[in-house]
Amino acid sequence: MGLLFLALQIRSIFSDQLKQEYSGLVLEGIERAESARNLVRVWQRQADNSIARPGQPEQSDDYRRARIDLAGRLTSLAALVNASPSAAPPIPRSALSPDTNLDDTDALLAVQSVYWRAQRTNDSADARTRIARVASTLIVLSACVFGALVTALGMYAKRARQLAGESHKFEHAALHDAMTGLPNRRKLFATLAETATGSSGNPTLLKIAVIYIDLDGFKQVNDSLGHDVGDEFLIAVSKRFRKTVRLVDVVARFGGDEFVVLVREFSTNAELEAIAQRLIDCVLQTDEQMGIGFVRASIGIASFPHPVRDYHQLVAAADETMYQVKRNGKNGYAFATRVG
Structure with a gap:
């Protein structure tokens, strides 16, 4: 029963570690999206501060490229978030368009960041709790197993000596003639x-x-x-x-x-x-x-x-x-x- 308990706890520890790694991937995606959003802000401020000239487009090519890059980062983030087995706040398809309102994008990234940071913290705490349980169980089991281990080692050593003797006999039989005893x-x-x-x-x-x-x-x-x-x-x-x-x-x-x-x-x-x-x-x-x-x-x-x-x-x-x-x-x- 102790070994079964250990196996279940270790399995849960691995599961928590995988969840932490998944949360880390999502948070990295959020950081990349926030970087792309900050770049959009830079080009937006430059556009707002510039004096429009006759025939000059209202939005520069750099600004449009920054919006497209932001949309791509959000699409990658949505693929991770929406595929999560946990009940994470989903990212709607409407938020992935290059023309999405930037305030809505800011709010979306803020919600996702808060949720996934909390998720990673909880998974880390669960893993530490389970590791402590495993350590306590191992201490108890080691005391029970030690005596059995010493006995088993003694039996193994005795059996090993017997097998070595039998192996030598088999090897000798394989290399010698059974009737005369001469090498074959x-x-x-x-x-x-x-x-x-x-x-x-x-x-x-x-x-x-x-x-x-x-x-x-x-x-x-x-x-x-x-x-x-x-x-x-x-x-x-x-x-x-x-x-x-x-x-x-x-x-x-x-x-x-x-x-x-x-x-x-x-x-x-x-x-x-x-x-x-x-x-x-x-x-x-x-x-x-x-x-x-x-x-x-x-x-x-x-x-x-x-x-x-x-x-x-x-x-x-x-x-x-x-x-x-x-x-x-x-x-x-x-x-x-x-x-x-």
């Missing part, structure tokens, strides 16, 4: 871009590489031994992949039985060869441990900035090279030679 392709590409460009967004001077791994014969595992065994193999080989590379490097599950290792810095191809051989050994060890006997690995290696000049093409180049290994007998590795 989305996380891989984000890390690749960050590594290749650095914080400045420009290509770095580091040599980086992508090692693309495909498990040869894995489809046969699923077909002959079942998907549960296949999933167990993927989980086991993922753990071995993660242990055999450096902590700074990224092992990602690209999809199905395909994995990608992002080597975030290296010096020579010999280092990449050693990593590739260890990855092949990981697959062989997992195969032997589970007693399968036919799962091996084909690996393609692509490095940046040479020979692949565009880091966006690293994964595609490594993938293409991996298929070349498959076509040449599988269970091995090769380096990409094309320039991107």
